[in-house]
Amino acid sequence: MSLALRLFVYGSLRADAQAWTVRAAAPHAALVAAADFEGLASVAGRLHAVAWYPALVPARDGGRVRGEVWRIRDPAVFDLLDAFEGEEYARELHSAVLDDGCEVTAFLYRYLPALEGVPLIASGDYLDWVRSPS
Numbered sequence: 001m002s003l004a005l006r007l008f009v010y011g012s013l014r015a016d017a018q019a020w021t022v023r024a025a026a027p028h029a030a031l032v033a034a035a036d037f038e039g040l041a042s043v044a045g046r047l048h049a050v051a052w053y054p055a056l057v058p059a060r061d062g063g064r065v066r067g068e069v070w071r072i073r074d075p076a077v078f079d080l081l082d083a084f085e086g087e088e089y090a091r092e093l094h095s096a097v098l099d100d101g102c103e104v105t106a107f108l109y110r111y112l113p114a115l116e117g118v119p120l121i122a123s124g125d126y127l128d129w130v131r132s133p134s
Contacts, residue, residue, distance in 0.1 A: 005075055006106035007035065008043055008096045010067030011054040011126045013081075021052060021130075027084040034077035035070040039098045042066050043108060047121040047129075054126045055111030055118065058094055066125040069096055069106050078107075085109045 011017065012024035013031060042064040048055045056065050072078075082091060089109040096106045121129045 003105075005072035006038065006096070006104055007031070007070045007072055007081075008041060008067050008094070008106040008108040009070065010043075010047065010056055010065050010108070012052070014068050014126065016068075017127060017130070023052065024084070027081055030077050030080050031070060034074035035072045038069040038071045038104075039100065040066070041069045041096045041098045041104075041106075042124070043094055043096045043106075045124075047124050047126065048111070048115050048118045049121050049129055050111070050115075050118055054121060054129070055088075055113075055115060056108060057111055057115060058092075058108075064124050066123075066127075067096075067108075069098060069104060081109075088112055 012021045013028050015037065044060055045056050045058040045065045046063045047065045088111060090112055091107050092110050093105055094108050095103055097103050
């Protein structure tokens, strides 16, 4: 029996974020072709507004980051997603909690550079940030 591969997405790769950015359209299309949407979820951490995209830093301070969990059918999609995320991010396994309460293990892209002075997205939800007036 093999372990299901999952990916937690929290920013521009979210299905519900596609109306807000065209920069992630091709990587999102590749994700949709290679995976099945499993559900809305959250992970322990903090979310920061780096530029047009967010940065997730896992943390145990009570903060939660909202996103989606996708069940990966074709692991080759990780090559494309790794290239899209670039060297600023590392793909790591973390615990995610689906909205139905089920806890799963999923890959996520953790931001590596220091975030001192980078604004915090207090709600932990990228869509709250992109929808807010500047």
